[in-house]
Amino acid sequence: MPHLSDTAMVDAVVTWFEREARELPWRSPDRSPWGVLVSEVMLQQTPVVRVAPVWREWMKRWPAPADLAAEPQSEVIRAWGRLGYPRRAMRLRECAVALVERHGGEVPRETVELRALPGIGEYTAAAIRAFAFGEHDVVLDTNVRRVIGRAWHARPLPAAHLTKGERDHAAGLVPEEKSASALWNAGAMELGALVCTARAPRCDACVLAPSCAWVAAGSPGLDEAPRRSQAWHGTDRQVRGRVLALLRDASGPVTVTGHASLEDVEPGQLDRCLESLVADGLARLVSDERGTYAL
């Protein structure tokens, strides 16, 4: 039976984080709130190692919201490269425009204002407040949910959707004091990313192990836990990605229909994907007759 108090467990994570935190570029002392915002959007569903080089490039090229806002979307999609979910790049640019129009080109620190920005949801708003401004907030990403779920509730993996009960419990764990709250938010995330990982947790190296409810229960359920399965090969998602890669790597319009690199794609599926890309605003039709598209 675990016997450490909530506070002692939270403190253990904070202490561990102060010792073990990775030196990520968006954690540098000279980072800007804009840099934090960009990093958070890039990190939505994309791992740190893949984000880092792109983030550096973006900060060099577009150091402030106004710089990105002035850029054509095609260039932004190109610079996004292969980070995935290119709608994020589109929204990031829209976000930059909104920052210029509504906030004088600055990143606001209030939740309502952040949430009103394109691409900024519950998690990202809280992360920006905590990591860019040091504000007290509840940062709940998949890592923090997994850490809390295991250490406090003996659950192997978080449920698909965040519940009110889960949010309330997480809120109760955040230290009152501002700087400690930010360290807990970042530390719990870091612990989930480096130690309390989804499928191969390193409990022997975990500061919470002595008081972890899941460890105490014998670390059950990892194999039986429901997995989110996402078919990939041959799906519309893959075809959309291939079309976008084609448009990205070209300097101008491309005749997509009958293109050699898409030979194996069924014409019907290709048409459907092209139509959806145009509907999403990610691609535009240049010449209907010739099946020519561009970013």
Add this chain to the structure above:
DNA sequence: AAGACGGGGAG
């Protein structure tokens, strides 16, 4: 409450 949405590195 579901489903859609990219891509690559690790196991």
Add this chain to the structure above:
DNA sequence: CTCCCAGTCTT
């Protein structure tokens, strides 16, 4: 080859 990742937005 399967699984996962600092989620968001739209039905």
